Amino acid sequence: MRLSRYFLPVLKETPSEAQIVSHRYMLRAGMIKQAQAGIYSWLPLGFKVLKRIEQIVHEEQERAGHIPLLMPTLQSADLWRESGRYDDYGEEMLRITDRHGRDMLYGPTNEELITDIFRSHVSSYKDLPLTLYHIQWKFRDEVRPRFGVMRGREFLMKDGYNFDLTKEAALHAYNRHLVSYLRTYERMGLQAIPMRADSGPIGGDDTHEFLVLADTGESEVFYDSAVTDLTFGDRAIDYDSVEECAGIMREFTEKYARTDETHDEAKFNEIPEERRRVARGIEVGQIFYFGTKYSEAMGATVQGPDGKPTPVHMGSHGIGVSRLLGAIIEASHDDKGIIWPEGVTPFHVGIVNLKQGDAEADGACEGLETALINAGLDPLYDDRKERAGGKFATMDLIGLPWRITVGPRGLKNGVVELTSRRTGESEEMAPEAAVARLV
Ligand code: ATP
Ligand code: MG
Ligand code: MG
Ligand code: MG
Secondary structure (H helix, E strand, O other): OEHHHOOOOOOOOOOOOOOOHHHHHHHHOOOEEEEEOOEEEEOHHHHHHHHHHHHHHHHHHHHOOOEEOOOOOEEEHHHHHHHOHHHHOHHHOEEEEOOOOOEEEEOOOOHHHHHHHHHHHOOEHHHOOEEEEEEEEEEOOOOOOEOHHHEOOEEEEEEEEEEEOOHHHHHHHHHHHHHHHHHHHHHOOOOEEEEEOOOHHHOOOEEEEEEEEOOOOOEEEEEEHHHHHOOOOOOOOOOOOHHHHHHHHHHHHOOOEEEOOOOOHHHHOOOOHHHEEEEEEEEEEEEEEEEOHHHHHHOOEEEOOOOOEEEOEEEEEEEEHHHHHHHHHHHOEEOOEEOOOOOOOOOOEEEEEOOOOOHHHHHHHHHHHHHHHHOOOOEEEEOOOOOHHHHHHHHHHHOOOEEEEEOHHHHHOOOEEEEEOOOOOEEEEOHHHHHHHHO
């Protein structure tokens, strides 16, 4: 992409309404524009990152054997009356009436809708286990939408639902989700710690939230610092293996890590004092096992091996896809701007031409651009007639992990400069060597 032809409405001034760094940088880098309180348009750069995050979520869900579909944003109130949640959900639910006077709502979550799909099409235990998920917009009329996409009213969520014959099978699905989430967040360059949590309006016994530690997080968390040493890495995992998934579950949850709702001071004090941590975190996901709560209320039964109808055991599992952009920036930035982890960066590398209009510099940049594209990378070439300082500031703000700087002086010696956004270190090398380094 050539910056002169792109749409990147960078702001010079720091927007006064933004209280936290991720919100400020997302506005300044031209990633989002507020349409109404808690509702955003995703401008090209923000949209690109959102899509990359979605892609990682899809890949990891499919790797775990979960099946994508797409349910609508608008739902019928009648379904929610069946589960009893239509009245319970309260003012966070946006209620709408159509021209025929039928009550509808903009979905804040999808347990009812997915249970309805399940009960219409699945009738035998032989069709289990089954986990279906989608990535779809949600609406919750939050009292205090704030911090940009972190607490929006309209936001993008991955929500998945497992259907199993027994509690044991459903707990395997729970563990499978935990493992797939660990992999998902790590691929985004994030450490998200599973913490024992409270189930809230979804209901249920077993639940963990995934928290990214950050001073600006809205949750208070208590944990043993040893949990921050755990990483999943690139371990091979057999998602069908009950033991393997349970083993990872134990490894990542046996140490104390809880949100304030389930915090237990006595248990916390059993941790050696130097390892006790009280901090703040951003909730980027949550997994639930809630048994037969919805299947019983809504008649989602299958014929069991004994021929008798049995309500299925269910769980639901969510990832805050749009919130993740904010969480990643909170965890990875400096005073010049965003520092994207490689896994989610909107462009892999920026090319800065120090002397636009100089035939040699222009030619070298175009050559680099082509070579990078041919190598399967997605470069952003700043080909504007601007001062070098302005071009560097834009690249630093939008946070691409690598920058290649091209100027007549270097080219005389046959070199360009490759700079890492994270370390700030630069190295001179031949253009071909820079491309080879990035592939
Ligand atoms: P919170 O405690 O932040 O209000 P929640 O517990 O109500 O979130 P869940 O029902 O667990 O949210 O939804 C799954 C995920 O969706 C959350 O873990 C979070 O990452 C994301 N999410 C929830 N509400 C919002 C929101 N208003 N804006 C952006 N993302 C959200
Ligand atoms: Mg909430
Ligand atoms: Mg919560
Ligand atoms: Mg939650």
